[in-house]
Amino acid sequence: MTTTGEGTESELVPTPVTKAADLPAATVRRLPEYLRALSALTDAGVETVSSETLAATCGVNSAMLRKDLSQLGASGMRGVGYNAAALATHIAGVLGLTDDSRVAIIGLGHLGQALARYPGFSNRGFDVVGLFDADQGIIGKDLDGVRVRDVALLAEAVRDEGINIGVIATPEAAAQHVADLLVDAGVTSILNFAPCVLAVPEGVAVRKVDLAVELQILSFHEHHKTLGRQETGTVK
Amino acid sequence: MTTTGEGTESELVPTPVTKAADLPAATVRRLPEYLRALSALTDAGVETVSSETLAATCGVNSAMLRKDLSQLGASGMRGVGYNAAALATHIAGVLGLTDDSRVAIIGLGHLGQALARYPGFSNRGFDVVGLFDADQGIIGKDLDGVRVRDVALLAEAVRDEGINIGVIATPEAAAQHVADLLVDAGVTSILNFAPCVLAVPEGVAVRKVDLAVELQILSFHEHHKTLGRQETGTVK
DNA sequence: ATGTGTGAACTGGTTCACAGCC
DNA sequence: GGCTGTGAACCAGTTCACACAT
Known part of the structure; x- marks a missing residue:
């Protein structure tokens, strides 16, 4: 089974480790936003930024930002x-963005094509x-220089191309099957846009984005604003 | 059904209130998933379901499910x-799904078209x-029976069509401007796919979906898995 | 017997406030 | 002065465990 990380190599090192081994999940979620804000700032020529300023542009509390940063x-x-x-x-280093990740998209309907x-x-x-994709009508099509291949070739491509x-x-009905293919081919990170819960073995990270869910959450707030008085429903 | 009709505040009412006024945000986030699982079950002919079963299909703890449900x-x-x-x-009633919400999509690049x-x-x-959209090359185009209009007509449409x-x-650069247009027109619920933080007045609910952020979070996990095992761990 | 509803314990996350360094 | 780094207080969310209804 997937060996649960056991990076024993650096245990004895006495230095304040730069290693960001187990960051709180909440912190990890915010790092990309910090990174984006920082990129915008450096592009604008800013050299130094206070936690107060950076936090404001990211819409978070400055103390939290400082705690997040100190944690990494x-x-x-x-x-x-x-x-x-x-x-x-x-931050880019902590997120592992220094070397590009190699992504495969499975399912090239409207959403998949937009993602591509x-x-x-x-x-x-x-x-x-x-x-x-599994659809012969789409296989072979060229999307910005990448050709759509038959999903039967997925496992091979994962291995050969370091995906x-x-x-x-894909549609919901195919999602679990595709997830199984990915897992069998050795992929351990999956982003799922199909509106269903995927079953995967331990050690495989799945994130789910359900576009309709976001609307339903907004619907809830909308509904309860219009019930009686207005409410400060500013959610993040 | 769902007698959620009363908008009156009910602090003095001694009855076990059916009111779902201020549900914890975490609970609201899970309701759409419960709803989806329930729809699947009823479609399959299931009449009664235990918290244990339902929780399993939603990937949550059964005690949490029961607490969520009792809260509404x-x-x-x-x-x-x-x-x-x-x-x-x-649940549909609590989420305000009994009468369809009316949605406008602004920005019909690849992503907007896929959403449409x-x-x-x-x-x-x-x-x-x-x-x-603001692009004359797209305005007038028909997407599944809905015509793309000039964004200058947005405010009018919001009022006339109950959006x-x-x-x-839209691209990041236009997002804040569009948000302002929406807010001025009276929209109080916004789903933002542009990778930036929107400034909106109190009482306006914004949810942000940043597709790249999801990948970056996966990248983090991927990165830290490979810190332990340096070869692509194709373990079964 | 079975499975809900819920107080109580617990875990994780956020904010406060201030000591310490520049 | 200004701003970081962080213990302590606080708050939200989750899990446990069991009384109680059917």
């Missing part, structure tokens, strides 16, 4: 702030190297 | 379980009645 071994200068460029590099062409992926360190993230954009 | 005034029968159909109806045609919206009680949810699928 990043450090600012007291009285000054953080070096924006260095901090961005550090989504500039935010390539812009932020993700190479979409594989597109797969390490699978994005499932 | 739903009730099962001790020793038996929950009536699947009645529970589904009740996403079957999960109409299937789950959302009417996409408005499509808007109450806005979905922003």
Whole structure:
């Protein structure tokens, strides 16, 4: 079974480790936002940024930002702030973005095609190297330079092309099967857009994005605003 | 059913209130998943379901499910379980799905077009009645029976067509402007796909979906898995 | 016997407030 | 002065375990 991480190599090292082994999940969720804000700042020529300023642009509390950053071994200068460029590099390193991840998208309906062409992926360190579908009408089609292949070739491609993230954009009915294919081929990170819960073995990370769920949550707030008085429903 | 009609505050009322006024955010997030699982069950002919079973299909702890349900005034029968159909109806009522929400999508690039045609919206009680863009090359185009209009007509349409949810699928640069338009037109629920933090007044609910962020979170886990095992761990 | 409903314990996450360094 | 780093207080969310209804 998937060996549960056992990085015994650096246990004796006495230094304040830069290693970000087990960050709280809540912290990890916020890192990409920090990174994006920092990129915007450095692009604008900013060199140093205070936790107060950065937190404001990310919509979070400054104390939380500082705690998050200290948890990953990043450090600012007291009285000054953080070096924006260095901090961005550090966060990118913690997130493992230094070498591009190789992504396969399975299911090239409207959503899958949109994902395949989504500039935010390539812009932020993700190479979409594989597109797969079961529909002969789509197989062979070229999307921004990547040809759609038969899903039967998925396992081979995962091995040969070092794909390490699978994005499932199939209909619900096919999602679990595709997940099984990915897992069998050795993929341990899956992003699932199908509206269903996937069963995967331990050690495989699955994140689910259900577009309709987001609308339903908004619907709840909308519904309860219109019930009686208005409510401060500003959620994140 | 769902007598959630009264909008009056009920602090003095001694009865076990059916009111789902301020549900914990964590509970609200899970309701759509419960609803989806229940729909699947009723479609399969199931009449009664235990918290244990339902929780398993939703991937949550059964005690949490029971607590969630009791918090919205739903009730099962001790020793038996929950009536699947009645529970589904009740949750739908709490989420405000009894009358379809009217959705506008702004920005019809690849992602916006995919959203416009996403079957999960109409299937789950959302009417996409408005499509808007600023690009003359897209305005006028017909997407599954809905014509793309000039974003200049957005405010008018919001008022005339009772649009109450806005979905922003524009590039980052336009997102805040569109959000302002929506807010000015009276929309208080926004789903934002642009990778930026929107500034909105109190009382406006914004949910953000950043597709790249999800990949970055997966990247983190992937990165830290491979710190322990350096070869791609194709373990079965 | 079975499975809900819920107080109580627990875990994780956020905010506060201030000591310490620049 | 200004701002980071962090213990302590606080709060939300989750799990446990069991009384109680059917």
